[in-house]
Amino acid sequence: MKRKVVVILVLSILVVACNKEDAAEEEYLATPVSLEIPPLFEENILPPVIPEDNPLSEEGIALGKKLFFDPILSADNTQSCATCHRPQNAFTDPRRFSIGINGEEGFRNSMPIYNAAWNYGEKFFWDGRAGSLEEQAFEPITNPIEMNNTWPNAVASLQNTNVYPPLFESAFGTKTIDSTMVSKSIAQFVRTLISSNSKFDRYLRGEVALTEAEANGLDIFLDESRGDCFHCHGNPLNPLWTDNIFHNNGLDEFFTDKGLGAVTGDPRDDGKFKTPSLRNLAFTAPYMHDGRFETLDEVIDHYSEGLVYSETIDPLMKKVGEGGVQLSEEEKAALKAFLLSLSDPSFINNPDFRP
Amino acid sequence: MKFFKVLMLCLGLAMLTGCNSDDDAGTTPQEVNVVFTFSHYWDGSQIQNSDFDQTSYVNAHGETLTLSKLVYLISDITFTAQDGTVYSAEDYNLVNVREGQNLSFTPNVLLPEGAYTVSFTFGFDDEDNSGNYPDLNSADGGWNVPDMLGGGYHYMRMEGKYLAAGTTDEVNFQYHTIRANKHTTLPPGPDTLELLEDTSFEVNLGEINITAETGIEIDMNVAEWFKNPNTWDLTQYYTVLMPNYEAQILMYQNGKNGVFGLGATTVP
Numbered sequence: 001m002k003r004k005v006v007v008i009l010v011l012s013i014l015v016v017a018c019n020k021e022d023a024a025e026e027e028y029l030a031t032p033v034s035l036e037i038p039p040l041f042e043e044n045i046l047p048p049v050i051p052e053d054n055p056l057s058e059e060g061i062a063l064g065k066k067l068f069f070d071p072i073l074s075a076d077n078t079q080s081c082a083t084c085h086r087p088q089n090a091f092t093d094p095r096r097f098s099i100g101i102n103g104e105e106g107f108r109n110s111m112p113i114y115n116a117a118w119n120y121g122e123k124f125f126w127d128g129r130a131g132s133l134e135e136q137a138f139e140p141i142t143n144p145i146e147m148n149n150t151w152p153n154a155v156a157s158l159q160n161t162n163v164y165p166p167l168f169e170s171a172f173g174t175k176t177i178d179s180t181m182v183s184k185s186i187a188q189f190v191r192t193l194i195s196s197n198s199k200f201d202r203y204l205r206g207e208v209a210l211t212e213a214e215a216n217g218l219d220i221f222l223d224e225s226r227g228d229c230f231h232c233h234g235n236p237l238n239p240l241w242t243d244n245i246f247h248n249n250g251l252d253e254f255f256t257d258k259g260l261g262a263v264t265g266d267p268r269d270d271g272k273f274k275t276p277s278l279r280n281l282a283f284t285a286p287y288m289h290d291g292r293f294e295t296l297d298e299v300i301d302h303y304s305e306g307l308v309y310s311e312t313i314d315p316l317m318k319k320v321g322e323g324g325v326q327l328s329e330e331e332k333a334a335l336k337a338f339l340l341s342l343s344d345p346s347f348i349n350n351p352d353f354r355p
Numbered sequence: 356m357k358f359f360k361v362l363m364l365c366l367g368l369a370m371l372t373g374c375n376s377d378d379d380a381g382t383t384p385q386e387v388n389v390v391f392t393f394s395h396y397w398d399g400s401q402i403q404n405s406d407f408d409q410t411s412y413v414n415a416h417g418e419t420l421t422l423s424k425l426v427y428l429i430s431d432i433t434f435t436a437q438d439g440t441v442y443s444a445e446d447y448n449l450v451n452v453r454e455g456q457n458l459s460f461t462p463n464v465l466l467p468e469g470a471y472t473v474s475f476t477f478g479f480d481d482e483d484n485s486g487n488y489p490d491l492n493s494a495d496g497g498w499n500v501p502d503m504l505g506g507g508y509h510y511m512r513m514e515g516k517y518l519a520a521g522t523t524d525e526v527n528f529q530y531h532t533i534r535a536n537k538h539t540t541l542p543p544g545p546d547t548l549e550l551l552e553d554t555s556f557e558v559n560l561g562e563i564n565i566t567a568e569t570g571i572e573i574d575m576n577v578a579e580w581f582k583n584p585n586t587w588d589l590t591q592y593y594t595v596l597m598p599n600y601e602a603q604i605l606m607y608q609n610g611k612n613g614v615f616g617l618g619a620t621t622v623p
Contacts, residue, residue: 043489044487044492045492045493120493219542219543222501222503222504223503223542223543223598224596225541225542226542230497231496231512232496234496234497235499238493242496243495243497245496268407309525314423314527315423315514315515315528315529316514317527318595319594320526320527
């Protein structure tokens with residue numbers, strides 16, 4: 001009998017010793033959520049980027065959404081993320097430059113937000129200065145020309161409410177709030193902002209037909225000698241409609257804003273900005289990193305006859321010496337019709353993305 | 356008592372070995388992987404990140420150029436044994452020289468040590484080009500080729516700026532290689548495609564003795580894309596080369612004549 005007890009004891013030690021999971025390190029797990037990946041994305045591109053240290057959860061997403069729309073994060077409780085990233089504008093700002101809590105104007109147009117989980121290179125903002133969505137969400141709270149808060153103050157504001165501590169406990173297992181949890185939860189919500197139901201998506205799914213102008217516009221978009229938009233903005237097999245890479249697209253001869261170059265310190269990157277997605281252009285005016293173009297027509301005119309040479313101009317810009325590819329008015333109209341077919345009204349009207 | 360001592364000893368040993376996650380059988384593996392590395396030159400000068408947009412090169416036709424991008428696809432690395440047995444994972448690797456991505460690649464194939472003729476394909480052959488590859492669709496904004504140009508995937512995107520002899524205005528060039536496609540009329544449209552020609556090509560690196568952890572360097576001499584057998588006139592062929600059937604054939608001919616070669620073979 002004694003032998004049996006010893007054997008069981010020793011075997012127990014063996015099992016415990018070999019178990020790599022340390023019970024003491026058991027972590028709180030909120031209710032896991034898997035992103036609903038649109039079939040066109042599933043079939044054609046790599047899965048979204050979900051960091052191991054910030055898995056999606058029901059509670060985390062709900063908290064992130066509440067924080068996104070709550071002005072409590074700004075120093076004077078007047079501005080939320082949604083002030084400059086408005087759902088009805090595909091989460092950008094219709095103003096050329098957003099205005100911070102002190103009335104100070106920014107110097108870049110607010111970036112729209114959708115399908116951000118598919119940014120494989122994980123460089124966010126127009127100049128790529130944030131290396132993850134969590135980092136991206138972290139910055140505006142303390143930016144002096146945006147929310148102009150301090151993290152201790154923002155965290156204290158949240159901690160002093162009756163509402164937030166239990167929500168953080170549900171999402172992260174603790175009522176003691178910190179800045180990391182705030183940015184993690186906002187990043188979780190942002191990853192759920194998926195746009196995949198434009199007319200062109202429905203065309204690819206065989207649900208609708210393109211008009212003649214839209215179909216011609218697609219041809220121009222894919223034609224190297226006319227639009228050649230696809231080398232930076234993707235194609236029907238890349239439903240993101242951006243390469244998420246940085247280019248100088250011939251806007252200026254000299255740079256007052258160096259973009260990526262200011263971040264990397266490499267003069268070869270001067271004047272480069274992230275390619276924006278072409279989805280939802282119907283809702284995201286004005287255009288370019290500095291919002292200089294109020295209409296889509298102006299954007300098309302730029303590539304057609306407005307290109308300006310500078311040392312770092314991207315080699316994909318065609319006929320720079322002539323100002324661009326010289327599209328006819330008919331071609332411009334067709335290209336515009338196609339571009340607008342990439343807009344997704346169901347995205348901006350999705351109640352899950354409203355406060 | 357003896358029983359307990361023996362039991363404890365056995366279980367102690369079992370615990371030590373059972374908890375060791377490194378499985379070392381202590382024998383030389385019968386089959387080995389081969390690691391490939393990719394190096395790039397302009398004739399004798401190695402091309403590094405710092406050379407992009409900085410270093411000027413003169414091509415065989417006399418244009419002075421700088422490179423901004425050099426990304427290319429290789430596939431089907433194949434090992435043919437002396438008895439004719441073929442080993443190939445039929446996988447692929449997209450090399451981004453400027454970004455330093457995928458400069459090392461280990462095909463997913465194990466092969467017995469021995470002498471092999473080693474070869475690979477530049478680009479995708481027609482069989483591979485018919486597939487849908489989410490990782491390539493996601494790369495560089497979409498590595499795939501629009502359907503109206505025949506579909507499939509780019510083989511290479513080499514881009515930069517050049518100065519024609521005696522001029523001072525830089526001109527952008529896009530030296531993109533894809534499957535040659537001929538059209539009834541240009542610009543291409545959904546109904547203009549009349550001929551597709553597989554312009555991927557095989558590169559034979561010769562016979563190499565493969566042992567455990569053999570490393571093989573593949574060299575690309577970029578200057579050769581402009582040199583042999585066709586002296587490349589960049590002032591004529593600098594843009595819109597994808598739907599240019601003649602240009603694709605010329606690129607194919609230059610590509611398979613001395614662009615790639617065997618670099619160092621290492622055995623650690």
